[in-house]
Each structure stands twice: as structure tokens, then as C-alpha cells.
Amino acid sequence: MTSEPSSQVQAVRIETGDGPVLPGDLGLPQQPAGIVVFAHGSGSSRLSPRNRHVAAALRQARFATLLFDLLTPEEAADRANVFDIPLLAGRVCDALRWIARQPALADLPVGLFGASTGAGAALVAAARMPGAVGAVVSRGGRPDMAGAALASVRAPVLLIVGGADTQVIALNRAAEAELTCVKAVEIVPGATHLFEEPGTLDAVVALAQGWFAAHLQTASRHDR
Template identity: 45%
Template structure:
């Protein structure tokens, strides 16, 4: 566990960096999501470091569970993620074995929109992956994203797939990967494994 101390919050996260890592992927989610943990384990096995990050404090998370208000506060989530990137980058550069490592971002739901907006603001970010995300919510940030973006959607969520395809047309470099037989949570047998394989290949190619 590590803690990133920002101006308005202290954000907990789980960090894993394998020997010889080709980069570090920040998960714009919660460290308690078992799907994120499964994908992170696959990325670690593929030679990528990972940081599972909570963008909300415990108190904010409790409030959001009751109101569902903060998960759609894109300004808050984006600013938190930008602050986390800055603070985490300082830590990477302070250690000889991690200095210069490229950074990728992975988000789902509104976390994907925050990841896209943050990548537009921070050139250190080298690639982004959206897992069943809402990239359309990044709105005016989309045309300013200059890094390669992989948008992963399930073919059982037609509306979400259309939103991803529409957002892809506004991105400079992007690809949409549709997981056959999967919904937006990728709970079907083999679906999350396919997500992990696609994400690992994307980050290894572009970081």
C-alpha cells in the first residue's frame, strides 16, 4: 500500500512493479474492485507495473454509495487523477530503478473519461485503455488526447458500444475492441481474460 498526498485528499493505492517493468499503469478506479485486481495481475505477469488507485477518500466513497453523485463529478475525478500522476511521477523519478518509466492509464465507467481528460493534460501519459468505460463523458477533452487509446466494450451492451465507437471518431489514435458475448462488466467466462490480454498487448506496444 502507498498513499499519494494531494492538496485536498490522501489517496490510498496498491503498487506492484515487477523487475524490468516496461511502464506503470495507473487504474483510475478503486483498489477494492476484484476485476481491476484481476487485470492488474495479468499486466504484472506481462511485465507492466500497476497502481490500483482510489480517487475518492473513504468518506467520499461512503457518500457516493448513498447518492451516486461523486462518481459522475468528472472535474473532481480528473483533477484527482492529474494530481496523482504528478505525485506518483515524483516518486518514480526519485528512485533509480523506476526513473523514466512511462505511465499508462486504465479506467472503467466514468474513470475512463477521467483517464482520457488527464492524458490530455499530462504528456507523461503514454497510452490509455478503457474497460467498459464512458469515454463520451470526456467531452471537449477528446480532441485534445494525443496518445493511443484502446476502447474495450462488450457486444451485449449495444448502447455503450455505440458511445465508444462515437468517441473513437473524435480521438487522434484509437481502436475499439469488442468482446464477443460480454456485457459491460465482463463477467462472462473468458471475457475478463480477453480484456486483460488486449490491455497488456496495448500497453506493451505503446508504452
């Protein structure tokens, strides 16, 4: 993978509707085709090495990226918040509203990339703001945690699961059955939950790039 100029990534601050201002990293390649917002999993942050790897690859494919902390350090210290999907989904919605206020970003179609519990939050956010989300990708996610919101998701959803992550495969299959939008499940052979095996994260990258390329070009930006 070729390197990218560090100047492509800049620190930003995301204002939330419930008070905290959350740090983020905005990556903006030249002439972006869209922007992908990352929702990390429990116990992680915008510094997740796996999400940063995926984000760098998406920027090379001309997608802007936004990685941000869904919780403040004080909030994250309370484990109940880490699994509070409505709270986390609200923060993803805050990021969507922040993007809509940025002149350089407002006209870009938006995708969501969720990992672990972040996938549940991303799907709830997509259900809450259907006009703002053009596509969703889940990596080793817990889409089942979106619950009843799954039936309201309109954006195309790709669920990527490791072939050795058998329990999560079952949870993703169950969630897929509840989705009424365009949807797919992709199993990466030999991958465990964190996709640490050689080549497995690159397989995630290829699948995510393909999904966003196919679905964000025609995504609507209305009804924010």
C-alpha cells in the same frame, strides 16, 4: 495464470492537490517496462476484483501497476462526486505527479486503464497532462464523459467494449469519432458491461497487454 509474490504489492499514499491523501496499492515487478495507473468506475474502489485481476496479469507482463481510491469514503458517499469527471480526472493527475516524484518510477512510461466512468476521467487526465501519458485503455468505459477533452488527447487510446453492451458500444463509437489520436475499438463477443462471462476478462487482459506493450515502449516522459 501463475501466482505472483505478495511482496510485489505495497501500500502507498497519494497526496492530492486539493487536500485528501488517498490509499493505493503499488505493484512493482522486476525490471518493469512501464507503469499502468487504474481509474475505477462509479461505486468501485482500488479493491475492484476485475481491475485487480487485470493488474495482476499486467505485472506478469512486466508492467508496474497503481490502483488507488479516487475519492475518500466521505467524498464517495456523495453520489455527485462519483460522476464528477473533472474532480476524478484531477485525482488521476495527482497520481501522475506522485509517480514523477518516486525515484523508482519516474523514468517509466505511464499508461492509464479506466473502467466505466473512470475511463472518462483517464481521458481528461491524458488531455490535461499529454506529456505524462503514453497510452490509454478503456474497459467497458464511458469515454463520452470526457466531452470536449477527447479532441486534445494525444496518447494512443484503445476502447474495449462487451459485445452485449449495446448502448455502451454506441457511446464508445461516438467518442472514437471525436478522438484525433491513434485509436481503436475492440468488441469482446458475448461480454456484458462488467465482463463477468467466462473468458471475457482474459480477452480484456490480452488486448490491454498488447496495447501497452506496443505504445508504452516509445512513450515520452517529458512535459510533466
